[in-house]
Amino acid sequence: MKIKIVDLRSDTVTLPTEEMRTAMAGAKVGDDVYGEDPTVKELEATAASLVGKEAALFVPSGTMGNQLAVLTHTERGDEVILDSEAHIYCYEVGAPALLAGVQLRPVSRLLSEQGPSVLRQALRPADLHFPRTSLVCLENTFNRGGGTVLSPRVMAEIYDLARQQGLRVHLDGARIFNAAVALNVDVKVFTCCCDSLMFCLSKGLAAPVGSLLAGSRDFIQRARKYRKALGGGMRQAGVLAAAGLVALKMVDRLAEDHSHARRLAEGMARLPGLKVDLARVQTNIVVAEVPAPGTAAHLVSELHRRGIKCAAFGPGTIRLVTHKDVSAADIDYTLQVMAEILG
Numbered sequence: 001m002k003i004k005i006v007d008l009r010s011d012t013v014t015l016p017t018e019e020m021r022t023a024m025a026g027a028k029v030g031d032d033v034y035g036e037d038p039t040v041k042e043l044e045a046t047a048a049s050l051v052g053k054e055a056a057l058f059v060p061s062g063t064m065g066n067q068l069a070v071l072t073h074t075e076r077g078d079e080v081i082l083d084s085e086a087h088i089y090c091y092e093v094g095a096p097a098l099l100a101g102v103q104l105r106p107v108s109r110l111l112s113e114q115g116p117s118v119l120r121q122a123l124r125p126a127d128l129h130f131p132r133t134s135l136v137c138l139e140n141t142f143n144r145g146g147g148t149v150l151s152p153r154v155m156a157e158i159y160d161l162a163r164q165q166g167l168r169v170h171l172d173g174a175r176i177f178n179a180a181v182a183l184n185v186d187v188k189v190f191t192c193c194c195d196s197l198m199f200c201l202s203k204g205l206a207a208p209v210g211s212l213l214a215g216s217r218d219f220i221q222r223a224r225k226y227r228k229a230l231g232g233g234m235r236q237a238g239v240l241a242a243a244g245l246v247a248l249k250m251v252d253r254l255a256e257d258h259s260h261a262r263r264l265a266e267g268m269a270r271l272p273g274l275k276v277d278l279a280r281v282q283t284n285i286v287v288a289e290v291p292a293p294g295t296a297a298h299l300v301s302e303l304h305r306r307g308i309k310c311a312a313f314g315p316g317t318i319r320l321v322t323h324k325d326v327s328a329a330d331i332d333y334t335l336q337v338m339a340e341i342l343g
């Protein structure tokens, strides 16, 4: 018997739509390293204008976009301030040290209402012994925070303070459109509060591959050079960019993922033993505490055996992510399976 699979590990598992496949098949392409791919150029121009920046650069992954930003904004030996739960700190293989030769300064609660005061306390006075701090990295929505939205007001306060101190701000906006849809605001409300940002096409927006790095024309020109150095110069990449252009028209559909996450979270909160902080379920991510510490991996494997895929997010927490390829019926089925396990 074939068991039903519901894949809630990540919104990266989304499959391209028929419209994307058609656009990819018919895309006008050229050698993008020579600047001759019209579809990549169109994607970069469309993305830049959508987020209110001068220019944008198509990159193979979100990680590469973030690392190009770190490389471009810093010098070797600089310090970069970021949240201790930030993706750039937790999940990018130590690349800031490996590639840019910078020191990361993780601080807790930067991505919270207290962010501005946390940043103020992390600033270093001029002193021969101290590293030069040159960059602050923000993340919105905040993955390890449970997909929470950092408010535009907090972002603006952090950006103002950073600028007063001569620091640049990069936004890891892998899911910035989820933040915009959650607050029902133009994404520029967030993106005006940073010098550069990265966002992913390959998550809730369902493109097969790709992210964009956006910023000033000068910044993007320098980042393009680093992209080439890292082997990220792609040739007839318009085949991928064509799907990205379709993805950019799918922003409004993220609201559906958010309502599915809410339905899932409310159902999980009613199950014995699971604890869900419903106030933190603001977008398409649900984080739940499991019955006993250390049992997250066990619950994940029990669910997996029954076709429900999700991820342990720590010894006592699991993460579930809703996306285009998960329906309301799949959510109800997931809750039913969880109820059977947790009985």
Ligand SMILES: *Cc1c(COP(=O)(O)O)cnc(C)c1O
Residues within 6 Å of the ligand: 060, 061, 062, 063, 064, 066, 087, 088, 139, 141, 143, 172, 174, 175, 200, 202, 211
């Ligand atoms: C997914 C993600 C990234 C990196 O994207 P990849 O395309 O997987 O390299 C960066 N930051 C955050 C917050 C993410 O969720």
